[in-house]
Amino acid sequence: MPEWLQKPWPWYVAGPLIGLMVPFLLLIGNKTLGISSSLRHFCAACLPAKIPFFHYDWKKESWNLFFVTGVLGGGFLAATFLGNPEPIVVHEKLLTELQGYGITDHSNLMPMELFNWPALATLKGFILMIVGGFLVGFGTRYAGGCTSGHSIMGLSNLQLGSLVATICFMTGGFIMANLILPFILQL
Amino acid sequence: MSNPIHETNTDFETRSLDAVCVNSSELVHPWWFNLKYLATGLLFGIILTKAEVISWFRIQEMFRLQSFHMFGVIGSAVAVGAFSVYIIKKFDIRTIYGEKIDLHDRPFNKGQIIGGLMFGFGWAMTGACPGPLFAQIGTGATVVVATLFSAIAGTWVYGLVREKLPH
Numbered sequence: 001m002p003e004w005l006q007k008p009w010p011w012y013v014a015g016p017l018i019g020l021m022v023p024f025l026l027l028i029g030n031k032t033l034g035i036s037s038s039l040r041h042f043c044a045a046c047l048p049a050k051i052p053f054f055h056y057d058w059k060k061e062s063w064n065l066f067f068v069t070g071v072l073g074g075g076f077l078a079a080t081f082l083g084n085p086e087p088i089v090v091h092e093k094l095l096t097e098l099q100g101y102g103i104t105d106h107s108n109l110m111p112m113e114l115f116n117w118p119a120l121a122t123l124k125g126f127i128l129m130i131v132g133g134f135l136v137g138f139g140t141r142y143a144g145g146c147t148s149g150h151s152i153m154g155l156s157n158l159q160l161g162s163l164v165a166t167i168c169f170m171t172g173g174f175i176m177a178n179l180i181l182p183f184i185l186q187l
Numbered sequence: 188m189s190n191p192i193h194e195t196n197t198d199f200e201t202r203s204l205d206a207v208c209v210n211s212s213e214l215v216h217p218w219w220f221n222l223k224y225l226a227t228g229l230l231f232g233i234i235l236t237k238a239e240v241i242s243w244f245r246i247q248e249m250f251r252l253q254s255f256h257m258f259g260v261i262g263s264a265v266a267v268g269a270f271s272v273y274i275i276k277k278f279d280i281r282t283i284y285g286e287k288i289d290l291h292d293r294p295f296n297k298g299q300i301i302g303g304l305m306f307g308f309g310w311a312m313t314g315a316c317p318g319p320l321f322a323q324i325g326t327g328a329t330v331v332v333a334t335l336f337s338a339i340a341g342t343w344v345y346g347l348v349r350e351k352l353p354h
Contacts, residue, residue, distance in 0.1 A: 003235075008237060008239045009234070011238070011255070011257075011263060012259065012263060014235075014237065014238030014240070014263045015238075015259055015261070015262065015267070016263050016264065016266075016316070018231070018238075018260065019264035019267025019268040019271070020268075020271070021227070021230075021231055022268035023272070024227065025224075025227065026275060026282065026288050027247070027288075028282070029212055029220075029282060029283075031212070031214040031224070035316070035317040037209065037320040038317070039342040040342055041340075042339050042342075043346060049347075051343075052346055053346035063221050063224045066221040066224040066228065067224040067225070067227060067319075068228060069225060069230040070225040070226060070227060070229040071229075071231055071321040072324055072325040073232060073325060074229040074233040074234075074322060075233075075235070075236050075241065075322030075325025075326045076326065077229065077233055078232065078236035078324065078325075078326070082205065088244055090250075091253040093251070093253055094244065094248055094251060101226075106244060108326075108328070109236070109241055109243070109244070110243050110328045111243055111315065112328075115243070115328055115330050127312070128335045129302075129313065129337065130332065131283075131337075132308075132309045132313035132334065133333070133336070133340075134309070134311065134337045134340060134344075135305050135306065135309030135338065135341065136306055136309035136313060136320070136338045137309075137339055137340060137341025137343075137345070138340030138344060139304070140302065140306045140317060140342075141302070141345040141346070142226075142302025143303040143305075143306055144293065144302070146220070146317045146318070147261070147310075147316040147318070148305065148316070148317070150299075151261060151265070152264050154293050156268030157272050157290050157293070158223045158272075160293070160294065160295050161292075161294050162293045164300060164303070165299040167303070168265045168299060168300050168302075168303025168307060170250075170307065171304060171307055172249040172303060172305065172307015172308045173307040173310050174250050174307075174311075175251070175304075176248055176307065176312060177246075177250035177251060177311040178250065178251065181312065183289030184312070
């Protein structure tokens with residue numbers, strides 16, 4: 001296994017490759033890049049109830065479900081065959097800050113001390129994973145897209161709505177990470 | 188739209204509502220044609236994982252302005268994407284089936300602000316936007332399945348209350 005494949009890929013390699021997903025999906029079948037809609041298709045397929053928002057022919061959008069299944073598989077392949085044996089390189093300041101909350105393990109992409117099954121039953125874990133996940137699902141649909149659909153696809157198509165959404169994604173993230181998350185991590 | 192197919196396709200409005208990634212193709216293919224999207228997704232998942240953009244740590248660094256990495260990834264992705272879309276439009280490049288490429292406008296609405304902020308909160312908490320949720324599970328962080336289900340629940344509740352929300 002060549003070393004450069006195992007090491008984390010730099011932004012100037014990964015970014016353009018992600019950008020190429022836009023024309024690639026358009027050319028192979030007129031599909032616009034976007035992930036969060038898959039969550040809506042799950043609702044439409046499994047529990048549409050009597051909600052008009054979930055009554056549409058989701059099977060027509062099933063390409064999106066194949067796509068996200070692929071993303072899951074891609075995560076598996078990358079971790080299994082292209083895995084980086086080294087711990088994740090994390091900025092010193094962040095490491096120090098996290099140490100203050102007792103988070104010292106950065107051997108994985110996710111901090112295992114925060115994201116594990118038993119932690120789900122703790123207040124901190126519940127807020128981070130369940131409340132956080134809920135906000136991701138509700139927020140992306142309310143905004144009409146996520147990082148891929150708005151920030152990559154929408155901005156590539158020079159859409160004002162996508163610019164507004166992207167600015168708000170970032171603003172929300174800044175507020176949470178700097179002003180609110182410290183209190184959650186202290187729990 | 189001059190194409191009669193568009194006029195009879197009343198379902199399209201519901202599908203495209205608030206969704207960026209709609210299937211713009213009017214062609215009907217057997218299901219196994221979708222395998223190419225599975226393959227594309229595999230590639231996308233590998234890139235996301237190897238670029239570490241699915242890492243909670245990278246997301247924290249981004250929002251603390253401690254690293255350029257995430258901004259570099261998103262910025263260069265948009266640059267390449269925008270250039271590609273420009274070329275496709277300028278030369279009227281067709282799909283491999285000869286269909287005209289159909290891009291939808293994303294006009295401003297209030298949901299982009301309120302929903303955008305909510306998603307930003309969730310992004311910083313979970314360290315994941317929807318794509319990375321799937322990739323994180325793939326890398327073996329199985330507990331993220333719970334986060335994913337919660338995100339699906341969030342989407343469902345949005346569908347339930349959307350008529351009452353400002354847009």
